Amino acid sequence: MNSHSLPAGSEEFYRTLVESAAEGMLTIDAESTIVYANPAVEDILGYAPEELVGSSKMKIIPERLRPVHAAALDTYVRTGERSIDWEGIELPALHKDGHEVPTLISLREHTHDGDRYFTGIIRDVTERRRREDELRDQKERLDEFADILAHDIRNPLSVARGYTELAREREQSPELAQVEEALDRIDRLVDDVLALSREGRFIGETGPVDLETSLRAAWGNVETGRATLEVEPGLGVVVADGSRLAELFENLFRNAVEHGTADPEGVGSHSLTVNAGRLPEGEGFYVADDGDGIPEAEREAIFERGYSTRESGTGYGLSIVRQLAEAHGWTIGAAESDGSGARFEIRDVAFEG
Incomplete structure (x- = not known):
């Protein structure tokens, strides 16, 4: 069957589609009388379709809102002026047992044999x-x-x-x-x-930030023990929130000194080298170490909140790093460094000059 053909008995075909829809469908005439309700309405409002057909739409409208609904339909029928958003508006509907149901309703108008009808698609947004x-x-x-x-x-x-x-x-x-x-x-x-x-x-005002200055300042704010930092000269200036960029580097440095070695004595008990430089493509920068590295299977999971390879770890450091990077419009990924350690690559970075 091509896209323009209809099955035999197409009226029955479309009725089946409507009656099997998950959304409620309710049609009224210009006098607010309900002329059709599909079975899904019962799931939302508790009324079987036959309990609604022939009744006024006011049956499912909270009493305090009935004057507003009546005036809105009357105004539209007379003037064509819409007082609500027909594409989707949240309105409370009255359930059969008396409680109100928050619903999202979209409206459509159509004519049949010269008469005007209005169909509402009703979704329960409880x-x-x-x-x-x-x-x-x-x-x-x-x-x-x-x-x-x-x-x-x-x-x-x-x-x-x-x-x-x-x-x-x-x-x-x-x-x-x-x-x-x-x-x-x-x-x-x-x-x-x-x-x-x-x-x-997650970030405030952005401006030009010298990468090397930011890296060295962040290094000074972290307990790095015997670890050393090597920064490639001429890293350049990026557009960033300076405070949050420093926080990004601080978390990367803590991760390096805390997880960059299997030494159980922890921070400061080993000699580790952390280096930072520009990516070859010039679209970002990296921070790497010569520690134990990150298994390939875990390189995405390490950015998840609460994930840690140490019992004493909070699992928040690298999650914060990713949030800070993404808040700047950057992307971050983990890889293996030249020394088989961990390497974090930050891309899509805007450099000045």
Whole structure:
């Protein structure tokens, strides 16, 4: 059967299609009388089709909304002016047992023997509403948690900064300068957490960021033990949120020193080299190490939230790295480095100049 032919008894064919549809279908005339309802309506509203046909559409409309519905249909029949979105509008419908059902309704008008009819396609969106409510509750709890976290961190942070300033008045040392930089970094991270919670953004304003400067600053914020960093000269300048790019590098460095060796003593117990450079194609950059590497079968799973190859690991570091990369419009993948260690390639990066 080609796309333009109809089976024998095509009226029965289309009736079967309509009556087997998963969505509810209900047709009214210009006086709001229900002239057709398919079986799926019963699944949504509890009424068998024969209980609705011949009744007013007001039977399935909550009482408080009946005047609005009546006026809307009357206005459209007289003037052709639509007061709602016919492509899809969420409206409550009245179930047979009296409770309201959230539905999504799309409308179509058609004529038959000179009479006007209106057919609504009805979908039950109760489950979607439930998920939306859950997400809203989770968001509210996240906002509350972020506020508490920020408050509880900033209090001891302020104390630590005060004592650091007193110590620097007595003695100038590079170690105290590093402590101040670390405290400033914590303060910026708190701001980032609040921005993510309140505004739903994973990155803020972007601008030119020198890659080598960002890499070395991030390295200084991580406990790297005996590991060393080698940066290819002339990496260039990228367009990024500087704070979040530093966070991306920090998580990659922590992953390298914590997972780059099978040594059970952990961070600082081994000599590891981490190097960073431009990709040969010039479309991105990489961070690699000469540690134990990542089995090929696990190179996608490592970016999943909660995945970790160590019992003490949180499994969030590389998940955050991917989120930060994707928030910038970049892609990230894992591969094997030249020294059989782990190599992370960030692509689709916009360089300046």
